[in-house]
Amino acid sequence: MDDHLHAAGNLPLGLADKLFFHLEGNHGLEAETHLLGNPANDKTGSYYIRPLGRPIVEGFFGGPGAIAIEDAGVLEAFAFAIEELTALLGGKIEKYLKPISSSSWCNVEWIHGSYSHALPGCARDRETLAKPVSERLFFAGEATSRFDFSTAHGAWESGIRAVQEFAACYPKAVAP
Structure with missing residues (x-):
């Protein structure tokens, strides 16, 4: 974490x-x-x-x-x-x-900003943030997108990625 x-x-x-x-x-x-x-x-x-x-x-x-x-x-x-x-x-x-x-x-409470931006030299931290913390905690959001950060479609695609990671950990929990 x-x-x-x-x-x-x-x-x-x-x-x-x-x-x-x-x-x-x-x-x-x-x-x-x-x-x-x-x-x-x-x-x-x-x-x-x-x-x-x-x-x-x-x-x-x-x-x-x-x-x-x-x-x-x-x-x-x-x-x-x-x-x-x-x-x-x-x-x-x-x-x-x-x-x-x-x-x-x-x-907006719990947001306090609009789009993520990487500090100089820190763009690879998006990949770190995108990784599951465990088999119980998965991150999504535009800040986790390597190429589509700061966009709605980057947030959307990261949500799909996180669901796929969850499904890989819990295949019986996801309906066919």
Whole structure:
């Protein structure tokens, strides 16, 4: 277990949060556009406009920006993003932006972060964390994925791997 605790310590969680807006009406924004709020501000958002042609704006905030929007609260976070978007696109864009959803990973009990990242020289600790501690304790999650860390599919695939490891230890416990 000490190896797993050491490995987990070398794979801490970073913080990234998202805000989503629905675009209503004839907004005139091109699909698949990317905007950076204010490059001089480390709390700025990165905005993905109309992903896959959908009427959505995805705001991405990392590190200090994620902390700032979580500390401010949901309403203020959306207000900040609208302020940045109107500075980039003009004041008329505000009437087309309707807040729909946000994340707040730092404030989720038992999580306190978003995605794992390996400290310098510690990427192999993902393999250590992925190994079963015993025939009774199995680890899964994106942090255990050697190639697909920091992704939902890496978490999904690691869950399948952990179930397969469990099934190998307890073949009678798994239905055919």
